[in-house]
Amino acid sequence: MNIQKRRLTLYTVLAAALVLLGLFSALYVLRLDSTIREKFDGKRWSLPAVVYARALELYAGLALSPQMLEDEMQLAGYHRADTAVGLGAYVRRGEAFDIVTRDFQYPSGLEKSDRISVRFTGERVTALTRTGTGAPLDLARIDPARIGSFHPIEHEDRIILGREELPDLLVKTLLAVEDQHFFTHQGIAPRSIVRALAANLRAGSTVQGGSTLTQQLVKNFFLTSKRTLSRKANEAIMALLLELHYSKDEILTAYTNEIYLGQDGGRAVHGFGLASQFYFRRNLDDLSADQIALLVAMIKGPTHYDPRKNPEGCLQRRAMVLKIMRERQIIDEERYQQAMTAPLIKIGQMLSGFNRFPAFLDLVRRQLKEDYREEDLNSSGLKILTTLDPQVQWQVEKQLSRTLDGLEQQKGRADLEGAAVVSNRESGEIVALAGGRKAVSGEFNRALDARRPIGSLIKPAVYLTALGRGYTLASPLDDTAIVLKEAGTKTWRPQNYDKKEHGQVPLYLALANSYNLATINLGLTLGVEQVIATAKTLGLAGEHQPYPAFLLGTAEMSPLEVSHMYQTLASGGFFLPQRCIDGVMGADNTLLKRFGLSVEQRFPADTVFLLNTALQHAVGEGTGHSLSRYLPASLHIAGKTGTTDNLRDSWFAGFTGDRLAVVWVGRDDNTPAGVTGSSGALIAWGEIMRSLHPQPLVLDEPPGIVWSSIDRRTLASAGLFSSDSVSLPFLAGSRPESEPLLPGIDTEKIERTTKGVFDTIRGWLD
Amino acid sequence: MTIRQSLSTRIFRTALLLMAFLLLHGCAGISDRLSFPAPASRPSPTKPAPALPAPQDAPAPPTADQAPEYPSVPAGPAHSLFLQADRALQSGRPGQAEILLERALRIEPGNPLYWYSLGRAKYDQGDFTQTVQFCLKAEGTMGRNPGLARRNRELMENAARQLADSK
Numbered sequence: 001m002n003i004q005k006r007r008l009t010l011y012t013v014l015a016a017a018l019v020l021l022g023l024f025s026a027l028y029v030l031r032l033d034s035t036i037r038e039k040f041d042g043k044r045w046s047l048p049a050v051v052y053a054r055a056l057e058l059y060a061g062l063a064l065s066p067q068m069l070e071d072e073m074q075l076a077g078y079h080r081a082d083t084a085v086g087l088g089a090y091v092r093r094g095e096a097f098d099i100v101t102r103d104f105q106y107p108s109g110l111e112k113s114d115r116i117s118v119r120f121t122g123e124r125v126t127a128l129t130r131t132g133t134g135a136p137l138d139l140a141r142i143d144p145a146r147i148g149s150f151h152p153i154e155h156e157d158r159i160i161l162g163r164e165e166l167p168d169l170l171v172k173t174l175l176a177v178e179d180q181h182f183f184t185h186q187g188i189a190p191r192s193i194v195r196a197l198a199a200n201l202r203a204g205s206t207v208q209g210g211s212t213l214t215q216q217l218v219k220n221f222f223l224t225s226k227r228t229l230s231r232k233a234n235e236a237i238m239a240l241l242l243e244l245h246y247s248k249d250e251i252l253t254a255y256t257n258e259i260y261l262g263q264d265g266g267r268a269v270h271g272f273g274l275a276s277q278f279y280f281r282r283n284l285d286d287l288s289a290d291q292i293a294l295l296v297a298m299i300k301g302p303t304h305y306d307p308r309k310n311p312e313g314c315l316q317r318r319a320m321v322l323k324i325m326r327e328r329q330i331i332d333e334e335r336y337q338q339a340m341t342a343p344l345i346k347i348g349q350m351l352s353g354f355n356r357f358p359a360f361l362d363l364v365r366r367q368l369k370e371d372y373r374e375e376d377l378n379s380s381g382l383k384i385l386t387t388l389d390p391q392v393q394w395q396v397e398k399q400l401s402r403t404l405d406g407l408e409q410q411k412g413r414a415d416l417e418g419a420a421v422v423s424n425r426e427s428g429e430i431v432a433l434a435g436g437r438k439a440v441s442g443e444f445n446r447a448l449d450a451r452r453p454i455g456s457l458i459k460p461a462v463y464l465t466a467l468g469r470g471y472t473l474a475s476p477l478d479d480t481a482i483v484l485k486e487a488g489t490k491t492w493r494p495q496n497y498d499k500k501e502h503g504q505v506p507l508y509l510a511l512a513n514s515y516n517l518a519t520i521n522l523g524l525t526l527g528v529e530q531v532i533a534t535a536k537t538l539g540l541a542g543e544h545q546p547y548p549a550f551l552l553g554t555a556e557m558s559p560l561e562v563s564h565m566y567q568t569l570a571s572g573g574f575f576l577p578q579r580c581i582d583g584v585m586g587a588d589n590t591l592l593k594r595f596g597l598s599v600e601q602r603f604p605a606d607t608v609f610l611l612n613t614a615l616q617h618a619v620g621e622g623t624g625h626s627l628s629r630y631l632p633a634s635l636h637i638a639g640k641t642g643t644t645d646n647l648r649d650s651w652f653a654g655f656t657g658d659r660l661a662v663v664w665v666g667r668d669d670n671t672p673a674g675v676t677g678s679s680g681a682l683i684a685w686g687e688i689m690r691s692l693h694p695q696p697l698v699l700d701e702p703p704g705i706v707w708s709s710i711d712r713r714t715l716a717s718a719g720l721f722s723s724d725s726v727s728l729p730f731l732a733g734s735r736p737e738s739e740p741l742l743p744g745i746d747t748e749k750i751e752r753t754t755k756g757v758f759d760t761i762r763g764w765l766d
Numbered sequence: 767m768t769i770r771q772s773l774s775t776r777i778f779r780t781a782l783l784l785m786a787f788l789l790l791h792g793c794a795g796i797s798d799r800l801s802f803p804a805p806a807s808r809p810s811p812t813k814p815a816p817a818l819p820a821p822q823d824a825p826a827p828p829t830a831d832q833a834p835e836y837p838s839v840p841a842g843p844a845h846s847l848f849l850q851a852d853r854a855l856q857s858g859r860p861g862q863a864e865i866l867l868e869r870a871l872r873i874e875p876g877n878p879l880y881w882y883s884l885g886r887a888k889y890d891q892g893d894f895t896q897t898v899q900f901c902l903k904a905e906g907t908m909g910r911n912p913g914l915a916r917r918n919r920e921l922m923e924n925a926a927r928q929l930a931d932s933k
Contacts, residue, residue, distance in 0.1 A: 057843070059843035061843075109862075138846035139846060139847065426871065427871065572906055574902075597871070601903075700876075
């Protein structure tokens with residue numbers, strides 16, 4: 001009886017334990033099930049925002065060399081071939097190209113792939129036709145290069161493909177090598193596990209894996225790579241659950257998008273779509289048997305079988321995969337033999353997508369952060385179409401670095417740094433940006449963050465104020481010494497760079513030669529507040545105290561901020577918000593935001609025309625004259641040099657017919673760099689622009705402008721016998737009369753709407 | 767010696783000027799401008815493109831019963847984009863037109879017709895402030911194009927009226 005009772009109790013306890021165990025197991029499985037469904041039904045991957053350069057527009061007449069086109073296509077991931085058949089392939093025969101462009105989703109809609117032929121003569125496109133028919137084309141676009149992406153911390157990147165985008169050759173090879181019974185098992189394959197276990201026991205270590213594709217996916221997706229019994233158990237349960245809920249095709253597609261296939265610097269290459277672009281510059285459906293075999297071979301160990309680091313091992317593994325492909329009749333003997341002799345990857349073939357232009361990308365990221373959260377940038381798969389022109393960017397990086405190397409050849413100049421910003425003159429699109437002499441990711445971005453006194457680059461604001469208040473380009477200014485003192489400050493005796501006084505000089509010449517004394521005298525007459533107001537209207541940011549020193553450029557600005565200010569001048573008085581982004585599109589290719597062109601007239605066109613003419617004189621005969629060593633005078637470039645105390649900062653800002661560029665040269669520790677605006681930044685500016693083959697600057701002449709020849713000595717209208725005259729533009733009614741203004745100048749005539757120049761100055765005197 | 771050279775130079779210059787005066791005497795509209803910086807004519811495109819003159823007379827903002835007509839000129843790259851933009855405007859897709867016109871302006875930034883058309887695209891989207899601004903920009907690059915100048919002024923006035931009405 002007692003025994004029976006004991007047995008009953010034991011059974012009850014056992015049953016209860018089993019029920020409890022079953023209950024806990026069920027709960028555990030339910031939890032795993034929920035984990036799987038949550039991830040699989042939701043957004044499976046965090047997709048980084050991908051950043052693109054501008055698309056290259058091709059048309060007959062475009063200034064572009066054959067090599068530039070090839071460089072651009074290489075950057076955009078195109079591959080050179082013997083016959084242009086696949087998407088993204090091109091054939092080059094000397095100066096003739098046949099190109100198969102790729103589909104690309106622009107903000108204006110999908111642009112389908114096209115087959116185009118481009119012919120060059122020298123450095124110009126002379127014909128653009130449709131390949132085959134020879135029909136002339138007005139215009140064609142090369143889809144833009146992917147220049148970087150914004151990753152979360154793990155730096156995973158992938159191109160998501162659908163099941164229909166997976167080529168048969170890949171699917172068959174993948175299954176033959178990794179999981180022969182994929183379409184028949186339920187997530188795990190017990191026989192494979194037993195076989196692997198036996199093999200591993202025999203070898204005394206792990207030599208064979210028994211995991212199905214589903215298990216591998218579960219491991220990669222949900223679990224760590226730790227080899228523990230509990231992890232294996234979880235993997236098996238989750239594989240079964242995954243198969244229960246999802247179709248084979250869904251699992252296969254997820255696997256091909258998830259699988260890790262190598263490293264591109266700090267970027268982890270995941271999925272066959274991206275791996276195909278990264279290793280071969282081709283779409284997945286354009287890969288040959290040896291290339292498919294290589295990718296499948298790498299699954300076992302992307303680091304160990306990396307074709308760059310271990311070509312021997314990789315080749316052996318690829319041979320093994322090709323053998324399986326032949327055995328399973330995925331490829332025939334002929335293809336097998338061909339594939340076996342194919343090289344692994346060609347030199348220079350790999351396509352790094354890891355942020356090649358870090359300074360520009362930095363700017364893009366900062367602009368995006370105004371509209372998007374960090375996680376949106378890192379995970380939502382945004383497509384960012386930027387204004388970067390790779391051709392210009394390459395030249396900016398190259399010429400800035402070369403110039404600084406050259407400058408450092410002179411004694412006393414070392415550790416020079418520089419920055420440059422180039423934009424389109426009429427649209428304000430930033431096409432290139434260098435944050436230092438070396439384009440290194442994470443480096444201090446001087447173009448954005450190095451705020452330095454701008455020196456004489458501020459002077460156009462002084463002269464623009466004057467021209468807006470009745471002064472003319474021929475108005476005589478007083479370039480004589482002045483002593484200034486403010487309460488509680490030291491006496492300030494500004495000087496010209498050459499330490500001389502030049503007496504009375506015409507306004508245009510004072511700006512062209514960057515005379516400090518004339519500028520201060522003029523600025524004080526106009527009022528420093530007025531000049532600051534003009535500078536702000538031009539685009540100067542921040543608050544500035546109305547000290548006289550402001551007139552000589554004590555305001556600290558970054559090259560980008562200077563560029564912003566000069567853009568208003570370059571576009572004839574229209575304020576243009578400078579843009580580095582053209583549009584943002586969602587992962588589904590819907591247009592989320594456009595950063596379209598907008599303009600705002602801030603200065604009368606005629607006043608800016610006068611000022612820009614003076615800036616042309618600054619290059620033609622003033623402090624920017626040495627630019628003629630790099631660029632012909634016929635380009636009529638407008639520009640201004642800037643130098644700060646003790647030659648700490650060297651600036652040049654100027655524009656041609658098509659571009660505005662600002663260059664800064666100095667040292668990071670703010671010690672004297674030993675270069676003036678014209679002996680430092682101007683050289684880099686000249687070299688950059690020379691390499692870009694700029695268009696001549698032809699200023700739009702507003703109605704009402706009259707030109708008059710002025711005698712340089714008297715500043716009066718030049719007579720027939722004047723031997724030293726200059727032609728200057730004037731607003732209607734402001735042209736100087738024939739009586740000489742100099743010597744014995746009539747100050748009332750000069751001052752026009754202003755008053756009390758000497759009174760104001762007297763106020764600053766001791 | 768120096769005095770003699772200077773004298774001969776002056777005589778030579780005077781003779782030249784007299785000849786120039788006689789030659790130009792019969793010509794109407796002599797420019798006041800003499801030399802530097804000598805922009806010779808209307809701004810040329812700032813990027814090389816096949817020479818393609820903008821139509822001398824641009825269309826008025828389209829109305830339902832009036833389709834604009836253009837002279838049959840061969841479509842260059844920028845102009846073909848403009849024609850697409852114009853079609854987009856006529857079919858009520860001003861956003862699309864704006865994108866196309868910005869592309870045209872990248873190729874030919876000095877063309878007043880494209881700036882004016884951008885004004886039309888903004889007008890159709892109800893952005894009258896930008897309409898006025900683009901018309902001002904077009905005006906600045908207009909040169910001698912009285913037909914386009916008139917339409918540009920009309921568009922600007924219409925936009926200004928709309929702005930005034932909305933206040």
